[in-house]
Amino acid sequence: MCGIIGITSNKPVSSSIINSLKKLEYRGYDSAGIATILDGGINEVKCEGRVKTLENNISKIKMLGTVGIGHVRWATHGAPSTLNAHPHSSESVSVVHNGIIENSTLLKKFLVEKGHKFKSQTDTEVIVHLITEYLKENDLKSSILKMLKKLHGSFALGIIFKDEPDLIIGARRGSPLAVGYGPNENYLGSDSYALKSMTNKISYLNDGEFCILKKNSVEFFDESGNKVNKKILELSSEDTSYDKGDYKHFMAKEIEEQPQTIKNCINEYLDKINKDINLLNFPWNKNEISSVTLIGCGTAYHSCLMAKHWFEQLTKLDVYVDIASEFRYRNNRFKKDNLYIFVSQSGETADTYAALDLCNKNNMKTCSVVNVVESSIARDSNFVLPIHCGPEIGVASTKAFLGQMLVLYIFALKLSYIRKDIDKENYLKKINSLLSLSELVKKSLDTDSQVQSACNSFVDAKGSMFLGRGSSFPIALEGALKLKELAYIHAEGYPAGEMKHGPLALIEDGMPVVVIAPRDDYYNKTISNMQEVIARGAKVLLITNKSTDEVFSENIWQKIEVENTDQDLLPFLITIPLQKLAYHSALKKGYDIDKPRNLAKSVTVE
Numbered sequence: 001m002c003g004i005i006g007i008t009s010n011k012p013v014s015s016s017i018i019n020s021l022k023k024l025e026y027r028g029y030d031s032a033g034i035a036t037i038l039d040g041g042i043n044e045v046k047c048e049g050r051v052k053t054l055e056n057n058i059s060k061i062k063m064l065g066t067v068g069i070g071h072v073r074w075a076t077h078g079a080p081s082t083l084n085a086h087p088h089s090s091e092s093v094s095v096v097h098n099g100i101i102e103n104s105t106l107l108k109k110f111l112v113e114k115g116h117k118f119k120s121q122t123d124t125e126v127i128v129h130l131i132t133e134y135l136k137e138n139d140l141k142s143s144i145l146k147m148l149k150k151l152h153g154s155f156a157l158g159i160i161f162k163d164e165p166d167l168i169i170g171a172r173r174g175s176p177l178a179v180g181y182g183p184n185e186n187y188l189g190s191d192s193y194a195l196k197s198m199t200n201k202i203s204y205l206n207d208g209e210f211c212i213l214k215k216n217s218v219e220f221f222d223e224s225g226n227k228v229n230k231k232i233l234e235l236s237s238e239d240t241s242y243d244k245g246d247y248k249h250f251m252a253k254e255i256e257e258q259p260q261t262i263k264n265c266i267n268e269y270l271d272k273i274n275k276d277i278n279l280l281n282f283p284w285n286k287n288e289i290s291s292v293t294l295i296g297c298g299t300a301y302h303s304c305l306m307a308k309h310w311f312e313q314l315t316k317l318d319v320y321v322d323i324a325s326e327f328r329y330r331n332n333r334f335k336k337d338n339l340y341i342f343v344s345q346s347g348e349t350a351d352t353y354a355a356l357d358l359c360n361k362n363n364m365k366t367c368s369v370v371n372v373v374e375s376s377i378a379r380d381s382n383f384v385l386p387i388h389c390g391p392e393i394g395v396a397s398t399k400a401f402l403g404q405m406l407v408l409y410i411f412a413l414k415l416s417y418i419r420k421d422i423d424k425e426n427y428l429k430k431i432n433s434l435l436s437l438s439e440l441v442k443k444s445l446d447t448d449s450q451v452q453s454a455c456n457s458f459v460d461a462k463g464s465m466f467l468g469r470g471s472s473f474p475i476a477l478e479g480a481l482k483l484k485e486l487a488y489i490h491a492e493g494y495p496a497g498e499m500k501h502g503p504l505a506l507i508e509d510g511m512p513v514v515v516i517a518p519r520d521d522y523y524n525k526t527i528s529n530m531q532e533v534i535a536r537g538a539k540v541l542l543i544t545n546k547s548t549d550e551v552f553s554e555n556i557w558q559k560i561e562v563e564n565t566d567q568d569l570l571p572f573l574i575t576i577p578l579q580k581l582a583y584h585s586a587l588k589k590g591y592d593i594d595k596p597r598n599l600a601k602s603v604t605v606e
């Protein structure tokens, strides 16, 4: 998604801006640009495509300005093009923007009537002209305040001015924005990852705030223009590596890192000596919670669905799951004894944040399961359960999915124990199983060659289905999502028992169908559903776990077996071959695996 960088310094800033934009590349974008102030003028370079192209274009000219802003854009208003790329500038002002200005059409009308000429199809350009208009009769701070009051929608902004060669304005409503502090320079960034290579001293703007950055000072203001004092936070020095190592893609690396992901989480939450789970300052007692609602988007939503299964198996709590973009507009019944759990890798997804904000405004108990602990969702939740995965760069989520599931499982298990829904013997048994999970996940990685031979049938297919029941249904959804995202193959995840109510009509000779049937309580039922699709010509790839029992194998096209463990943990092992199926299919088709078309890592617009 879009990304912002701003630097004010005592030396030229363009190469540092380019380096920081490269750090934001993982978010997924379609164009890039940079503007600096030099000799009383705005110096702007933009292009469609990658930061590398921008860097090449800049190398041909001299960009010596000591204050500047940069941007990577993920198109919302107006197609991806050089003209629509940010920054957008007038004679006197240059702006980069993340988010959407909802009343841009009205504002544009007002500005055109005043004689302003627009060059792009973006909503952002109204901001440039509004400030230019207000600067005619107001000082800089009043112009910014007036402009901000006019905007509806969500935004993070970086603004520079022709007549202010040392100054950047940052402003936020809805979209995140961070300020970094350095020696004789200060920084603005849409996420702290992008600033980490320059500084570990960070402050975050709250909703409605704006800031004035100079190379030797930073001031923060609320939406009325009153000064605000800010804490400076020190970011941890861990996880600054964005190196692919020997891997072809970040996704391949992140898939292989999953045994370590599991280990990190287990080390964080399990007391191995006392065989107990430590939820570290969990703020509520068992009588205060009688139900939970899990909320997320995309892959995070699938881990919520998975968690519903575990919460229902392990506890007597009522459990609800919602997609954040639906929840935020629903006429919700807010209940005091409900715990709202927000799941997000980035912690910045706009819809998930809005759902959290809604719960906070209704004084609900809020908890988040995030990877980025400095994120907006983490900061604004009552309680945070980090997944400790390290940076996930590939747009399609892999290790964060396992991390989210693991933290949610550990959480459900601990609640179950606190509430006495599970007895001590079973609790200890499950903890022991958790302790061997990392090794078993590692063995799932060995399915690579089997997956590679299976994916030939998927790459040529018109469409495919992923079927499962119980805990295998969310995994089927996730497997299908991965194949769609990366290999652009139509794939549907479906509850196996529901096929006969419609989708069975889609099955035709040779259609690849993944059937997820571990030896759990649903095994026999799923195998019956598998026979129904085989009878109609489907080419079935069965994913199950090893067992001494005979596996039904007649007419199955291919079978992949993962290790055996506690039923609860089989989804972790089964997810791996599905991630690999999507990866190898995309590789065979020659697609850009870490940056699939039209998608973004961190979706900071509605």
Ligand code: G6P
Pocket: 297, 298, 299, 300, 343, 344, 345, 346, 347, 348, 349, 352, 395, 396, 397, 599, 600, 601, 602, 603
């Ligand atoms: C985007 C990503 C998905 C991710 C979803 C939610 O769509 O491409 O991989 O699952 O956002 O992101 P979050 O950061 O909230 O987990």
